[in-house]
Amino acid sequence: MSLNPVIGTLGRRLRIAVIGGGEGSFIGPMHRLAARLDDRYEIVTGVLSSKSDKAERAALEMGFASDRVYATVAEMLAREKARPDGIDVVDIMTPNDTHFEYAMAALDAGFDVICDKPMTNTLEQAEALYDKVRQTGLVFCLTHNYTGYPMVRQAKAMVANGEIGDVRLAQIEYVQGGRAVEEPIDAAKPRSWKYDPKKGGPSLVMGDIGTHAHNLIRFVTGLEVSEVSAEVGHVVPGREVDDFAGALLRMSNGARGCFWVTQAAAGVENSLKFRVSGSRGSLEWLQEIPQRLDFKPLGASAEVRTPNGPGTLPLAKRSSRIVAGHPEGFPSGFANIFSDAAEAIAARRSGKTPDPLALHFPNALDGLMGVRFVSKVIESSRANGAWVKC
Secondary structure, eight states, X not given: OOSOHHHHHHSSOEEEEEEEOOTTOSHHHHHHHHHHHTTOEEEEEEEOOSSHHXXXXXXXXXXXXXXGBOSSHHHHHHHHHHSTTOOSEEEEESXXXXXXXXXXXXXXXXXEEEEOSSSOSSHHHHHHHHHHHHHHOOOEEEOOGGGXXXXXXXXXXXXXXXXXXSEEEEEEEEEEXXXXXXXXXXXTSTTGGGGOXXXXXXXXXXXXXXXXXHHHHHHXXXXXXXXXXXXXXXXXXTOOSOOEEEEEEEETTSOEEEEEEESOOTTOOEEEEEEEEESSEEEEEETTSTTOEEEEETTSOOEEEOTTXXXXXXXXXXXXXXXXXXXXXXXXXXXXHHHHHHHHHHHHHHTOOOOGGGOOSOOHHHHHHHHHHHHHHHHHHHTXXXXXXX
């Protein structure tokens, strides 16, 4: 990574406020670490809980200045907008049903937005939020962090350069085992809201990991899913929420694809994998070995690409902080997304042109397409796997 381009552009770090991600959160520390890792942001305030007493206590524990401790999101946005040193960016990591409300409010207040996935729970909300981002011209970043891995970006660049020829086949799977056993839902436990369709969305597995898989295959291939034939449901007896989804895909260029996600594969940890095959070769990547990208050219020996190894392309190279032979992973992928968004935000605020390589972070269009895909997968499943246009 280069020296800090945000300070070079604005003369200071971006001031960011966090919403959600408090006590018991897994994703909150990831977001805060990602914001700090490349020194692009300064976390100056936030509302880490929907309960005002917990929010104020968490703010003090985070070390926020006493005049930047707020009980509600509405209060924070109004008071920060009025400050001469107010925030630039809002980072949202709350239950899914509040993403739309908080993102719209932040955009209305003139703040750029970073938001956890999925963008919204409903297609209508996703369309409205996408339109709002276009109208305001503000930056919206969706944290599909797997697109920040150097070798995922290497794959994207190789496909774009034509190194595997025309894409003909695309396979994506995201397999977890964390919900292989049905357990009583304890509302007091963190993330219990995911089991409530009003908060977590219409399909637990699709909102949780299906959107990641869909986004990743779009990112690497540069293609859209044009039609889908799907089945969604649960495989664990007695369960009421979705823990499995499988689909056949027809891509926008005529390529065929397979999509499979589950959280009920006993013993599996976090197996996210893609294989993309073209007319001249194939690429394969597994998240559990993130520093390795397998390239299998037609009629030639297979090759292994690694961060900063031979053949590393610029999009991948700018995403790596280490020398060849050292591993990078989950937090670094998040940080790449945050850092790219920071460059885009700083450029927008200064009226300058950002580095084109910094503009590959997931945005509002990606969020809209993800929510649309979820809705079409559910629609197809309800029609017994009928092909549905996306």
